[in-house]
Amino acid sequence: MASKWFVGAMAILAFVLPVVAMATEFTVGDDQGWTINFDYEAWAKDKVFHVGDKLVFKYTAGRHSVFKVNGTAFTNCTIPPENEALTTGNDVITLATPGRKWYICGVNDHCANYGQKLAITVLEAWVSPASAPSTPAAPAPSSAYGISVSGYQLLMAAMVAVAFLVV
Numbered sequence: 742m743a744s745k746w747f748v749g750a751m752a753i754l755a756f757v758l759p760v761v762a763m764a765t766e767f768t769v770g771d772d773q774g775w776t777i778n779f780d781y782e783a784w785a786k787d788k789v790f791h792v793g794d795k796l797v798f799k800y801t802a803g804r805h806s807v808f809k810v811n812g813t814a815f816t817n818c819t820i821p822p823e824n825e826a827l828t829t830g831n832d833v834i835t836l837a838t839p840g841r842k843w844y845i846c847g848v849n850d851h852c853a854n855y856g857q858k859l860a861i862t863v864l865e866a867w868v869s870p871a872s873a874p875s876t877p878a879a880p881a882p883s884s885a886y887g888i889s890v891s892g893y894q895l896l897m898a899a900m901v902a903v904a905f906l907v908v
């Protein structure tokens with residue numbers, strides 16, 4: 742009875758664990774954090790963002806803020822109402838849907854005059870490199886992502902097969 746439970750648990754883990762294992766946490770601006778006079782376009786250029794990934798905006802509370810905005814507000818640095826601001830200095834945003842996402846700082850003229858704004862494209866979770874949408878602004882999916890998923894699934898299949906042999 743215990744061996745059947747073990748095999749069942751392994752099978753469930755083989756399908757559930759990849760979602761947890763593949764999510765990535767991105768600290769916006771890396772060591773610089775969320776600050777003025779930083780090239781966030783260059784920072785995001787080689788990164789691939791997927792549904793389930795997290796953006797972490799690190800900054801000194803009171804010096805900056807984070808607003809999620811639309812494309813027009815991003816281009817014009819239009820600051821939304823203050824009650825929509827994230828202001829903790831360690832703001833975590835989980836990317837829940839695919840598509841373009843835009844973020845700006847709402848303090849003074851940080852967005853308009855100091856470039857404190859970030860635009861990214863979020864891809865579906867589990868998108869394979871061959872089926873990824875191709876838009877000029879979207880970063881190209883990494884082929885390593887597809888390989889790591891396949892390798893992980895192969896590992897899980899091997900573990901389940903070994904579990905069946907042991908039982």
